[in-house]
Structure formats: C-alpha cells, structure tokens
Amino acid sequence: MRAAEALNEMRKHPGLGLGAAARRHHTSPRTVKTHFGHLLHRSAGGAYRAAPSDREPFTMDVVGEKGPVQRVVRGSRVRALNLEHHRALALFAGPDGGDEAILAKFRGKRIAGVDLLTNPDVIERLADAGEFEFLDFQSF
Numbered sequence: 001m002r003a004a005e006a007l008n009e010m011r012k013h014p015g016l017g018l019g020a021a022a023r024r025h026h027t028s029p030r031t032v033k034t035h036f037g038h039l040l041h042r043s044a045g046g047a048y049r050a051a052p053s054d055r056e057p058f059t060m061d062v063v064g065e066k067g068p069v070q071r072v073v074r075g076s077r078v079r080a081l082n083l084e085h086h087r088a089l090a091l092f093a094g095p096d097g098g099d100e101a102i103l104a105k106f107r108g109k110r111i112a113g114v115d116l117l118t119n120p121d122v123i124e125r126l127a128d129a130g131e132f133e134f135l136d137f138q139s140f
Helices: 002-012 018-024 029-039 076-093 100-106 120-128 133-137
Strands: 040-042 048-050 057-064 067-074
Touching: 002 018, 002 029, 002 048, 018 029, 029 040, 029 048, 057 076, 067 076, 076 100, 076 120, 076 133, 100 120
Parallel strands: none
Antiparallel strands: 040 048, 057 067
C-alpha cells in the first residue's frame, strides 16, 4: 500500500514532509491521512510528523522452515524485522550470497507464530523450487 510506504518514508527521514513523502510513493497526502491520520501529528510549525512506531496489522509473507506463509503481522517494528529477513533471504539465495552471517540475526526469532527460516540447506532448496519469487516484487 503506497500510503504505508509514504508513512514509512517519513519515519526513515524525520525532516521529510507529508506532501513530499506522498509524492515519492505516488499517492496523495489526503490518502495517507485517510489511512494513517491517527499516526500523524502536527509539529509546532504545522508540519505533519509520523509517530515513531505503530501497532497496525498487515498481512505479510513470513518465511519459515516450510516456506512463505501469509500471516497478520502487527506493529511497525515487527514488520521491519520481517522485511529485513526477506532481504537477508534474497541476499543469501542470490548469486553473490551464501554467507551464513547474513542469517545470524534471525536465529531463534519468531514472527506471528512462525520461526524465521535460517537453515541454509532449506533456503537453497526453497529458492531452487521458486518459493522466494515474491521477493522479486519487493522494493528493498
């Protein structure tokens, strides 16, 4: 959802205004306010600022030992961890990958009841089977 991406952009770049973030993600400030107005606050100067985190639920692919499964992931920090795991999987399974250190951060971690995949053999098997094609469509 482009409005969510604009909100995330505002979090990453605190000085970025609502209008600029919305334009970068091809949406309007009004759309961002419609969906996430409760997460926007006006500063003393009148500019909109994004709350540092939220508990919004989003349906996301979470990758465990059996491959990707759709789960409702609640909270911006958990969503960010999930996307970071996706990046690590794409990097590990990519042509220049194979470094197990990329996966170390995710060992023993769980998102929405799914133990995150860190087993190199399973990652290679799932990548060869085309289970990670959804990663091609994510903007990292």
